[in-house]
Amino acid sequence: MPFTLASILIDTADLEGESTFWHHLLGGTLTRTPTHHFLQAEGFPVIVLQLAPDHVPPTWPTPEIPQQLHLDLRTDDLAGVTQRALDAGAHHVTSNVYKSPSGHPFCLREG
Template sequence: MTTRLVSVIIDAAELEPESEFWHQLLGGSLTRTPTHHFLQVEGLPVVVIQLAPGHVQPGWPGGVSQQMHVDLATDDLMAADRRALRAGGRRLQPLDDVDPAGPAGSRVYASPAGHPFCLRST
């Protein structure tokens, strides 16, 4: 038996800001329906942003659990930081929390719907 990951579903009270954020961050193509936006990026599972009108943002790290967590690898942490912020993300830790030139550098952010994710140096 083989099991493989085919999609990641992200709840959001508002589809457009969340799907545009992931689209700007990851690229690919975005298909919209009234209740789901499907982001297809070559080499990745489909990222599905699902309308969840009652969605409450996680308060992680100091409150409600993070509900999900995505790690993204990058060869340029500073450029990825700028892209994430321009796309509507926000830092959950200060900018100087890691050495961006270090081999294991990582920064923690949140998407517009409040879902935490990390950008990690490769």
């Protein structure tokens, strides 16, 4: 039985901030409800930002609170996308690893 990845859900206590970040980084269209924001960006399944008022951001790479999600994003314009991520509010962790405003880690890779 074949499967297709239909969506990725990302918990956040700051629904507007987290969805604005991903929308700024990936483009596409953003549809809002009071508890979920749906981002449809070319080349991705639907990214659903889900309000989780008690969400505690991961502390990864320190072990207290492990990462809860990790995305690897590839691009042909690593320098441009890196700057776009930082302008959108990403936090640089190490090398090519960044965190979203809610603390979810992701990598930016060339290729």
